[in-house]
Amino acid sequence: MTSRVAFLECGGNSAALFSPKPLQADVQALHGLVSCAEWTGVKLSTLLEETGVDPKAKWFIAEGADAAHVMRSVPLTKAMDDAMIALYQNGEPLMPGNGYPMRLLLPGYEGNMNIKYVRRIKLLAEPAMSYWESQVYTEPLPSGKAYQFYFVNEVKSFITQPSPGRPLHQPGVYEISGIAYSGTGKISKVHVSADGGGSWANAALQEPVLSKAFTRFRMPWRWNGGPALLQSRALDEAGNVQPTRAQFVAQRGELSSVPPLLAFKNHHFNAVVSWAIDNKGAVTHAYA
Amino acid sequence: MRMHKMLLSTFCTLALGIGVAFGEGRNLGRPIVPADMAPWDIGIEPSGAGLPAGSGTSDQGALIFADNCAACHGDGGKGATTTTSGAPAAPPVVSDMKRSGIDDTTLTIANFWPYAPPLFDYIRRAMPWTSPRSLTDDQVYALTAYILAENKLIDAKQVINAQTLPKVQMPNRNGFIIRPESTPHD
Numbered sequence: 001m002t003s004r005v006a007f008l009e010c011g012g013n014s015a016a017l018f019s020p021k022p023l024q025a026d027v028q029a030l031h032g033l034v035s036c037a038e039w040t041g042v043k044l045s046t047l048l049e050e051t052g053v054d055p056k057a058k059w060f061i062a063e064g065a066d067a068a069h070v071m072r073s074v075p076l077t078k079a080m081d082d083a084m085i086a087l088y089q090n091g092e093p094l095m096p097g098n099g100y101p102m103r104l105l106l107p108g109y110e111g112n113m114n115i116k117y118v119r120r121i122k123l124l125a126e127p128a129m130s131y132w133e134s135q136v137y138t139e140p141l142p143s144g145k146a147y148q149f150y151f152v153n154e155v156k157s158f159i160t161q162p163s164p165g166r167p168l169h170q171p172g173v174y175e176i177s178g179i180a181y182s183g184t185g186k187i188s189k190v191h192v193s194a195d196g197g198g199s200w201a202n203a204a205l206q207e208p209v210l211s212k213a214f215t216r217f218r219m220p221w222r223w224n225g226g227p228a229l230l231q232s233r234a235l236d237e238a239g240n241v242q243p244t245r246a247q248f249v250a251q252r253g254e255l256s257s258v259p260p261l262l263a264f265k266n267h268h269f270n271a272v273v274s275w276a277i278d279n280k281g282a283v284t285h286a287y288a
Numbered sequence: 289m290r291m292h293k294m295l296l297s298t299f300c301t302l303a304l305g306i307g308v309a310f311g312e313g314r315n316l317g318r319p320i321v322p323a324d325m326a327p328w329d330i331g332i333e334p335s336g337a338g339l340p341a342g343s344g345t346s347d348q349g350a351l352i353f354a355d356n357c358a359a360c361h362g363d364g365g366k367g368a369t370t371t372t373s374g375a376p377a378a379p380p381v382v383s384d385m386k387r388s389g390i391d392d393t394t395l396t397i398a399n400f401w402p403y404a405p406p407l408f409d410y411i412r413r414a415m416p417w418t419s420p421r422s423l424t425d426d427q428v429y430a431l432t433a434y435i436l437a438e439n440k441l442i443d444a445k446q447v448i449n450a451q452t453l454p455k456v457q458m459p460n461r462n463g464f465i466i467r468p469e470s471t472p473h474d
Binding site: 067120128131138142145147148152253265267 | 391
């Protein structure tokens with residue numbers, strides 16, 4: 001068995017930011033469908049070396065023993081890279097809600113693909129086009145087409161302190177802190193701005209910086225008591241840069257009306273998040 | 289179904305005897321024979337590979353739908369926003385709804401699904417919500433025929449079986465962009 005740290009994020013995390021106007025909620029409600037843990041198990045490549053692989057196989061399906069028998073198609077290249085059959089989380093057997101006795105772990109891929117209660121792996125020449133890839137985890141685009149097999153949760157960050165519901169109380173020195181991660185690899189840099197992206201500075205990254213794992217960033221900041229607009233922008237080792245919301249919306253679009261907070265009408269939102277601070281220190285969600 | 293490189297037996301060994309298996313290197317698990325594998329092998333491919341024997345029609349499906357599906361999906365599969373039975377309100381499976389922008393709650397079988405065989409796959413593996421895998425293959429074929437016919441994707445008299453289902457043309461078949469980083473490569 002092997003162990004590794006990996007984040008696990010729902011493809012719908014941060015979907016509230018597809019709203020045409022910023023929804024007012026705390027960081028947990030807006031961006032909280034993500035976690036990071038140490039996973040222990042058997043690499044899928046080890047098992048496939050044992051069984052042998054048909055040369056025609058390009059994909060595998062993983063299927064759960066839950067009521068819906070959730071089935072997802074995954075490129076075989078992921079199986080040979082870092083996919084794992086995980087039996088332990090943070091040193092303990094998987095808890096029932098996390099897929100006991102074992103689950104598929106696909107570091108960096110959207111949460112739904114990390115099949116819980118995994119009961120079956122099968123190699124295929126083509127993807128299965130299950131319900132979860134024919135409808136649910138597809139991403140409609142402004143052009144009328146839709147992305148299919150949008151697996152990687154791309155480079156992303158958000159500031160957790162200060163944040164909505166965690167205001168500043170008087171002018172002085174504060175620590176801006178947040179979380180960055182990328183489904184592609186290690187975080188290489190996080191930039192922080194207090195003026196809505198007009199100027200940026202490099203944040204300190206808390207060691208160890210691990211591939212496809214949470215990386216805490218920190219930045220000392222003197223609040224002079226005036227309005228400010230806090231942003232973080234993460235970069236990963238592959239050179240990917242977290243897009244601005246305007247850049248993101250230009251490609252992926254936004255909803256025509258404000259949705260309920262938990263509507264999840266699209267997936268894979270990874271643009272820069274903005275927190276507005278007023279002259280009383282209150283923090284609200286803003287678009288900038 | 290030529291790829292029999294299943295890991296099921298390996299998984300069972302790991303689940304039951306991880307302490308023994310760990311550290312012994314090769315020769316994990318034991319071979320499994322196709323007959324033992326068959327009951328587990330419920331997945332259907334878009335080509336129709338994996339579809340079982342049996343068949344059904346929309347008329348047969350209408351009765352099965354009323355008994356097993358309408359409590360959540362509404363009369364005629366038109367969807368429900370509330371139910372009186374305590375069942376969850378479920379989205380429509382019969383709908384002429386048009387897609388609206390990037391809102392994925394406006395995606396339907398008729399306006400979005402690229403292939404028809406996954407409809408059989410999903411009904412059989414996941415439905416009815418209260419007792420998945422309780423329907424016979426004939427019943428699942430009949431429900432598949434009913435949903436396709438009510439969505440005007442097949443003729444109302446069409447018999448649906450392993451030969452006819454993969455031939456059903458879905459209107460949005462070419463509506464997808466495969467993400468390049470998700471395309472398998474050697």
